[in-house]
Amino acid sequence: MTLPERIFVIVVESVGDRDAEQMPLLSRTDAGGTRHAPAFSSMLLATTFLARAQELGHYVKLDYIFPADGRRIADDFPEHAIQLDPSPEAFFGSVSGI
Numbered sequence: 045m046t047l048p049e050r051i052f053v054i055v056v057e058s059v060g061d062r063d064a065e066q067m068p069l070l071s072r073t074d075a076g077g078t079r080h081a082p083a084f085s086s087m088l089l090a091t092t093f094l095a096r097a098q099e100l101g102h103y104v105k106l107d108y109i110f111p112a113d114g115r116r117i118a119d120d121f122p123e124h125a126i127q128l129d130p131s132p133e134a135f136f137g138s139v140s141g142i
Contacts, residue, residue: 047114047128051083052090053121057105070104071124072135081124082135083117089129097132 054070071081084090090109
């Protein structure tokens with residue numbers, strides 16, 4: 045999948061001090077161990093995702109929304125499989141309290 049040049053990822057609060065080398069992305073791990081992270085083609089889609097997720101009962105411990113380079117996202121976050129513009133229903137499924 046080709047991502048746009050600029051995307052937005054959701055960074056969640058971390059326990060302890062911030063580490064400039066590590067940004068904890070909002071993610072979920074599937075049964076196979078793959079960590080999926082949503083990314084959005086606009087800030088509006090990212091904030092709409094968060095608002096809708098909250099309406100559905102999914103509490104996201106938001107730290108900030110980070111603009112990322114879509115061309116480098118796989119290198120910057122190799123431990124994540126990026127999902128572009130997912131709905132909260134598709135991303136969270138039936139699990140709340142993320």
